[in-house]
Amino acid sequence: MSELTRARPATSANRTVNPRALPRTHRQSGRVRGIVGYVMLCLVALLFVSPLIYMVATSLKPSADVFTTPPTLWGSSIEWGNYVQAFTYLPFARFILNGVFVAAAGTAINVAVAVLSGYAFSRLRWRGRNAVFILFLATLMIPQDVLVIPMYVMMQGFGWVDTFQALIIPWAFTALGAFLVRQFFLTVPQELDDAARVDGAGAIRTFFSVMLPLARPTMAVLAVFSFISYWNSFLWPLVVVNDVEARGTIPLGLQQFFGQQGSEWNLVMAASVISMLPTVILLVLLQKHLVKGIVTSGLGGR
Amino acid sequence: MTTIQDPPAEAAVPAAAQAVATGTATPRRKGGDAPGVVGRRSWWGAAFAAPHSIGLVVFTAFPIIASLVVSFMNWPMLGERSWAGLANYERLFTDPIFRTVTFNTVVFVVLYVPLNLIVSLGLAAWLTPKIKHRHVFRVLFFIPTVTPIVANVVVWRMLYQPGGAIDATLQSTVGVNAPNFLADDKWAMLAVVAMSVWQGFGYNMLIFSAALDSVPENQLEAAQLDGAGAWQMFWRIKFPLISPSIFFATMMTLITSFQVFVQPFVLTKGGPGTATETLVQYIYNTGFQTQQLGLASAGAWVLFVIILGITAVQFLGQKRWVHYE
Numbered sequence: 216m217s218e219l220t221r222a223r224p225a226t227s228a229n230r231t232v233n234p235r236a237l238p239r240t241h242r243q244s245g246r247v248r249g250i251v252g253y254v255m256l257c258l259v260a261l262l263f264v265s266p267l268i269y270m271v272a273t274s275l276k277p278s279a280d281v282f283t284t285p286p287t288l289w290g291s292s293i294e295w296g297n298y299v300q301a302f303t304y305l306p307f308a309r310f311i312l313n314g315v316f317v318a319a320a321g322t323a324i325n326v327a328v329a330v331l332s333g334y335a336f337s338r339l340r341w342r343g344r345n346a347v348f349i350l351f352l353a354t355l356m357i358p359q360d361v362l363v364i365p366m367y368v369m370m371q372g373f374g375w376v377d378t379f380q381a382l383i384i385p386w387a388f389t390a391l392g393a394f395l396v397r398q399f400f401l402t403v404p405q406e407l408d409d410a411a412r413v414d415g416a417g418a419i420r421t422f423f424s425v426m427l428p429l430a431r432p433t434m435a436v437l438a439v440f441s442f443i444s445y446w447n448s449f450l451w452p453l454v455v456v457n458d459v460e461a462r463g464t465i466p467l468g469l470q471q472f473f474g475q476q477g478s479e480w481n482l483v484m485a486a487s488v489i490s491m492l493p494t495v496i497l498l499v500l501l502q503k504h505l506v507k508g509i510v511t512s513g514l515g516g517r
Numbered sequence: 518m519t520t521i522q523d524p525p526a527e528a529a530v531p532a533a534a535q536a537v538a539t540g541t542a543t544p545r546r547k548g549g550d551a552p553g554v555v556g557r558r559s560w561w562g563a564a565f566a567a568p569h570s571i572g573l574v575v576f577t578a579f580p581i582i583a584s585l586v587v588s589f590m591n592w593p594m595l596g597e598r599s600w601a602g603l604a605n606y607e608r609l610f611t612d613p614i615f616r617t618v619t620f621n622t623v624v625f626v627v628l629y630v631p632l633n634l635i636v637s638l639g640l641a642a643w644l645t646p647k648i649k650h651r652h653v654f655r656v657l658f659f660i661p662t663v664t665p666i667v668a669n670v671v672v673w674r675m676l677y678q679p680g681g682a683i684d685a686t687l688q689s690t691v692g693v694n695a696p697n698f699l700a701d702d703k704w705a706m707l708a709v710v711a712m713s714v715w716q717g718f719g720y721n722m723l724i725f726s727a728a729l730d731s732v733p734e735n736q737l738e739a740a741q742l743d744g745a746g747a748w749q750m751f752w753r754i755k756f757p758l759i760s761p762s763i764f765f766a767t768m769m770t771l772i773t774s775f776q777v778f779v780q781p782f783v784l785t786k787g788g789p790g791t792a793t794e795t796l797v798q799y800i801y802n803t804g805f806q807t808q809q810l811g812l813a814s815a816g817a818w819v820l821f822v823i824i825l826g827i828t829a830v831q832f833l834g835q836k837r838w839v840h841y842e
Contacts, residue, residue, distance in 0.1 A: 252643075253648070253649070256643060256644075256648065256654065259640075260654055260657050260658070263657065263658060263715070264657055264660070266669075266672050266673060266676055266715070267660065267661075267672070269672065269675075269676065269682055270672045270675075273675065282678075282680040282681070282685070283685065284680070284685040284688050284689050285685060285686070285688075285689030285690075286682050286685040286686055286689070327568075328568045328569035328572060329569060331565045331566065331568060331569065332565065332566045332568070332569035332570065334565055335561075335562045335563075335565035335566040336566065339561055339562035339565060340562060341560070341561070341562025341563045341566075342563070343563065344562060344566075347566055347570055350570070350573065350574075350578070351569075351570075351573065354573055354577045354578065356824075356825065356828065357577060357581055357821070358772060358773075358775075358776050358820070358821065358824055359776075360776040360778065360797045360800075360817075360820075361581070361584075361776075361817045361818075361820055361821045361824075362577065362580055362581060362584075363800070363801075363804075363817075364584055364587070364800065364804050364810055364813045364814050364817050365580035365581060365583050365584030365587065365814065365817075366576070366580050367804070367805075367810070368580075368583065368584075368587060368592070368810060369576075369579075369580055369583070384576070385576045386576075387572065387576075388569060388572030388573050388575075388576050388577070389577075390569075390573060393569060418561040419561075422565075443663050446665065447663075447664070447665045447666060449665070449666060449667055449779050450778055450779070450797070450801070453801075454801070454804075454805055465665055466665045466666070466667040466668070469665065469667050469668055469671065470667050470783060473667075473671055473783070480675055483671055483675075484671075484672070484675070486668075487668040487671050487672060490664070490665045490667070490668045491660075491664040491665065491668050494663045494664050494665075495660055495663070495664060497663070498656060498659060498660065498663050499656060502652060502655070502656050502659075503652075506655070506723055506727070509720065509723050509724065510723065510724060510727040
């Protein structure tokens with residue numbers, strides 16, 4: 216039997232076992248089971264996303280229809296105005312701008328330093344490289360939440376409490392990016408460096424004109440991880456920002472909005488939807504690259 | 518798919534873990550050095566790594582060491598600082614609230630980590646490459662991990678609310694009131710755990726899914742022809758082959774779950790009473806509500822040592838069930 220399946224791998228549509236080799240009834244019950252399984256999977260997925268559906272539906276309800284028994288998905292009317300109200304009650308546009316600014320600036324620094332160090336760890340030989348690399352590894356063991364107190368003390372020392380640089384700079388040097396970039400550069404053939412050197416390119420030219428363009432997809436993945444973790448970060452902004460209306464980011468604004476509008480669930484849900492949109496869009500557009508990045512680094516944005 | 522051709526040990530064990538295993542930054546290459554440029558290259562390498570290294574030293578290595586010093590001091594947010602010796606640690610270990618939050622954190626971890634792993638592994642095994650529109654399911658299950666956790670928590674708060682979706686559904690179908698999940702200390706922690714599993718299993722699901730994809734087809738075929746059922750195939754063949762990924766995911770999940778903060782903080786504020794208050798919330802409260810940064814640093818170091826200890830135990834225990842190629 217095993218020789219049979221091996222003899223005609225091209226005709227075997229089903230990769231695990233050739234269905235034609237099985238008796239007929241077995242095949243049919245297999246198909247029925249497949250359909251039942253698929254329907255069950257869809258139900259599980261539906262149950263899983265139901266909180267999100269509920270969130271979107273509630274965000275469009277008039278406030279009188281939010282709590283009803285039995286629960287209904289849609290209210291008596293669709294209230295797009297909830298979104299307008301969410302934007303005007305607290306400066307949500309400002310939170311979004313702040314969030315984008317902080318995340319973009321932090322991401323830019325993170326990608327820039329990581330692509331340089333990842334390159335140095337993978338393709339350059341230098342004294343002390345392994346020692347520095349072990350330092351990088353060691354910092355991965357330190358949980359960020361443990362750093363919050365000493366980091367705050369440091370920000371006091373710098374006079375950075377309640378500033379944008381305090382939101383951006385402390386977390387721009389996480390080691391994750393170096394590993395992602397290093398992992399990529401290890402796959403680039405040595406012949407490329409050699410060819411560049413034969414052409415007379417120095418370290419800087421080799422890096423900028425040969426290596427950097429190759430690393431663009433990896434940098435994009437790293438950028439998205441970095442952006443998402445800045446965008447969603449909560450504890451640090453909570454600690455370091457005093458004037459939320461001026462320097463608050465989305466999660467902070469959302470929490471404050473929730474604190475003040477806790478009873479206006481339709482508005483709170485509208486604000487939540489707004490906060491989720493950017494990263495959901497990134498996820499849908501870039502899913503393939505993100506999956507690859509998570510799988511190769513194992514760490515992405517945790 | 519071309520990137521995931523390596524055996525599972527490589528495919529899903531991250532760059533960092535591999536580097537630990539080899540102990541060096543790069544594999545040695547033969548003939549990689551051009552004569553005469555060693556000196557120059559040596560300089561360039563350090564220069565390339567410098568910005569990142571300096572940033573890490575200033576913003577990670579220095580603060581963690583500084584916080585050890587601060588943990589031995591009276592360090593109010595404003596005002597006089599003084600040496601305190603072990604007083605902060607003594608206070609922590611005699612503080613009944615610190616004991617409660619440590620216990621709560623452990624309860625959370627003990628419930629959350631196995632649930633997260635079971636759900637993520639189960640779904641990863643279910644979402645085989647044969648499943649139609651598999652990427653759509655993956656994206657769906659992954660949404661909560663990339664969206665602001667505060668937003669996710671707020672939604673769940675509404676679900677758990679008396680009169681909220683769960684309560685209203687129960688009332689209109691079975692005719693009974695749901696428990697007041699967030700105000701009842703028998704339910705509050707379970708509610709936090711359920712929400713956290715929903716929110717957080719996406720990463721592990723992707724890692725397991727990729728590892729399962731790289732299990733060699735011929736091994737599965739051979740087992741199937743020997744009459745192994747799906748259950749046996751999973752435990753006898755797939756599980757050992759993906760055990761490095763499971764080990765890695767378990768470790769990461771343990772480390773992050775000890776730091777649970779946002780879910781209880783926004784769902785219950787740690788309540789009712791202190792029923793869901795966790796270590797990180799305790800650190801936050803002592804640091805920024807009662808403004809004793811020395812005591813908070815001591816708490817942070819206790820958490821850090823717990824995490825290091827767990828990691829060490831995991832590493833020592835892995836021999837018994839993790840199979841590297």
